[in-house]
Structure formats: C-alpha cells, structure tokens
Amino acid sequence: xxxxxxxxxxxxxxxxxxxxxxxxYSTTSDRLYWxxxxxxxxxxSLFVLLSNGAVKQEGRLMASLDTKxxxxxxxxxxxxxxxxxxxxxxxxxxxNNNDMRFGAGTxxxxxx
Amino acid sequence: DTGVSQNPRHKITKRGQxxxxxxxPISEHNRLYWxxxxxxxxxEFLxxxxxxxxxxxxxxxxxxxxxxxxxxxxSTLEIQRTEQGDSAMYLCxxxxxxxGEVFGPGTxxxxx
Numbered sequence: 001x002x003x004x005x006x007x008x009x010x011x012x013x014x015x016x017x018x019x020x021x022x023x024x025y026s027t028t029s030d031r032l033y034w035x036x037x038x039x040x041x042x043x044x045s046l047f048v049l050l051s052n053g054a055v056k057q058e059g060r061l062m063a064s065l066d067t068k069x070x071x072x073x074x075x076x077x078x079x080x081x082x083x084x085x086x087x088x089x090x091x092x093x094x095x096n097n098n099d100m101r102f103g104a105g106t107x108x109x110x111x112x
Numbered sequence: 113d114t115g116v117s118q119n120p121r122h123k124i125t126k127r128g129q130x131x132x133x134x135x136x137p138i139s140e141h142n143r144l145y146w147x148x149x150x151x152x153x154x155x156e157f158l159x160x161x162x163x164x165x166x167x168x169x170x171x172x173x174x175x176x177x178x179x180x181x182x183x184x185x186x187s188t189l190e191i192q193r194t195e196q197g198d199s200a201m202y203l204c205x206x207x208x209x210x211x212g213e214v215f216g217p218g219t220x221x222x223x224x
Binding site for chain 1: 145152153154155156157203205212213214215216217218
C-alpha cells in the first residue's frame with residue numbers, strides 16, 4: 001500500500017529564514033503535487049512535478065522531485081508571514097488506480 | 113467563476129439523516145474526484161469518475177456512500193444514515209486526463 005510521509009509535521013520558523021519540507025513515498029510514481037491549505041479553506045495547487053529531476057520555483061518556494069529516491073522537497077527561502085499555512089504533498093497513483101494519496105501535511109507558522 | 117464549485121458549503125444534520133452534496137467541476141475537465149478531509153489530516157480519496165463512469169472507489173466508501181455523475185458533468189455524493197464519524201470536509205476536485213487536480217471549496221458536514 002502506498003504511504004506518503006511528510007516531515008516535519010509542524011514547523012515554526014522566523015521570518016527571513018530558510019527551511020525544507022520533505023515528502024517521501026513508498027511506491028513508483030512520476031507525478032507529485034504540492035498544495036497549500038489555509039485554515040478553513042480548500043487546497044490551492046502550488047506545483048505539479050511530472051518527471052525525475054523536475055524543479056519548479058514560484059516566489060519564495062521551490063519544489064523538486066527525485067523519483068529514484070522517491071523524495072520530493074519543498075524549499076522555503078527567506079520566509080515571510082504570508083507563507084503560514086499547511087502544505088501537503090500528494091502522489092499520483094496513476095499506475096495503479098488513479099487516485100492521489102496525500103501526506104499528513106506540514107503546518108508552517110512563520111513568526112515575525 | 114470558472115473554478116470548481118460545491119454546494120452546500122456547510123451542512124449540519126442529525127445522526128441517521130441522509131445528506132447529498134453537489135459538485136460542479138470545471139466544464140472542460142473530464143475527471144472528477146471526491147475526497148474526505150478530517151481536521152489535521154490530509155485529504156483521503158473516496159472515488160473518481162472519468163466522464164460519467166465511476167472508475168474507482170476507496171475502501172473508505174462504505175455502502176452508505178454513493179456517488180453519481182450523470183451525463184459526465186456535475187456530481188453528487190450522498191451519505192445515507194449519517195453517523196457522527198462522517199463529520200468532515202468533503203472536497204471535490206476535477207482535472208483533465210493529463211493535469212493536476214483543481215479543488216473546490218469543500219462542503220463541511222457536521223453530524224450531531
């Protein structure tokens with residue numbers, strides 16, 4: 001059974017600092033997604049990573065995918081308060097049954 | 113608004129009652145997904161449609177749950193004889209065959 005593990009689950013960081021969130025998954029997949037969720041809101045798509053070595057950047061966030069290691073990272077550069085949210089990675093089970101499996105989420109709090 | 117819409121946004125019901133939720137996907141998207149999300153967790157896959165065909169159902173989807181997508185457009189998710197454990201956010205998402213999923217705002221169900 002596919003497992004998707006994120007760490008850390010909770011992250012408190014100061015503004016201006018850098019940090020990386022990790023997403024490990026347990027089966028073959030070449031599609032990985034990162035989403036942001038604000039409290040009480042739905043999920044907002046951040047990145048779609050479709051191949052090994054894919055790297056995408058948007059503002060202070062950069063995501064990468066290593067399908068051989070079954071690992072994706074979400075790197076935060078010079079964090080600002082507006083980045084406070086919960087971040088989910090999700091792995092596409094397209095090879096099996098077309099559903100996405102989500103990690104438990106990383107709750108990020110950026111303090112001034 | 114051309115995004116995914118869900119109705120109602122909130123539903124409070126008494127245990128044992130039936131409830132039905134509606135999802136209107138992005139019009140050109142042929143895939144439609146239902147997820148359930150409980151507090152502090154990532155979304156859990158429930159079921160998936162390609163056009164009007166329901167192709168996958170999660171083990172989480174008990175006999176009390178049924179989903180339809182007549183004519184391959186909007187979808188409904190019905191829960192019969194609701195239980196307190198059904199309280200959650202029910203998320204709908206849609207996508208093209210090759211794309212990432214776009215999520216709706218969700219329907220928050222509270223079973224009292």
